[in-house]
Amino acid sequence: MSRLRIFANDAPDEPLLVTHDGEEIARELERIGVTFERWQANAPIQAGASQEEVLAAYREDVDRLVAERGFTTVDVISIAPDNPQREEMRRKFLDEHYHQEDEVRFFVAGSGLFTMHVDGRVYEVECVKDDLIAVPDGTTHWFDMGPQPDFVAIRFFQQPDGWIGHFTGSDIAQRFPRYGEA
């Protein structure tokens, strides 16, 4: 189930708000410019589905988002818990950073933890199947796929060559809960 927790940035043990309600999550995130939506597949997706089959199952929403935001590239990534590069991949975006384009992900299966840090607050979103999250360019955040990563996600890019994380050097992400490590 999707979950949003909001914290003061100096109190990682005491969430100010915890909600699993999709509409409430969307409302709270909208205040900081982050888009959150829940999509429904128009057909069941079988294990091992091709990229084309995955995109076809969400065609209307994918096309709407591309038209609204001018994406030039859409792809599907899949990471399984036995991926030999999982530790390296997990570490890559585990510290606070931002990008110079929106970070937009739709979870077809599995889950991951996006955390935004805006105006003294920390917004931690556990994204699960059917969740779309769009983090605006310049918004500081981190992403944790957990020690046993398991997800399939559609990624949307405006400039595939420009996909670079700019790290802030802050250790704030290390002070908040990591994914899958209670």
Ligand SMILES: [Fe+2]
């Ligand atoms: Fe990022």
